[in-house]
Amino acid sequence: MKRNWVAGLLITAVSIAAIVFIIKGNLYVSVLFMTALFALTNGFRAVSFKEKGFERESKWMKGMSIFFSIAFFIILAVIIF
Numbered sequence: 001m002k003r004n005w006v007a008g009l010l011i012t013a014v015s016i017a018a019i020v021f022i023i024k025g026n027l028y029v030s031v032l033f034m035t036a037l038f039a040l041t042n043g044f045r046a047v048s049f050k051e052k053g054f055e056r057e058s059k060w061m062k063g064m065s066i067f068f069s070i071a072f073f074i075i076l077a078v079i080i081f
Contacts, residue, residue, distance in 0.1 A: 039068035
């Protein structure tokens with residue numbers, strides 16, 4: 001139960017950050033936060049699927065989470081450099 005609260009708070013914080021940067025007009029940073037949001041939600045969904053016994057779906061969500069995690073760091077590098 002505690003993990004669900006942490007996941008919910010983390011996802012909420014990243015979502016709010018993305019919306020704030022969209023409103024401010026800083027679209028690069030908002031895309032960065034949206035990519036982090038996708039990585040987080042897919043990662044937590046992979047864990048949830050694995051607990052329910054859906055191995056194939058869990059593997060797919062884990063792959064998507066890894067993809068968005070890599071994309072997060074690429075976007076961060078583009079913003080910094």
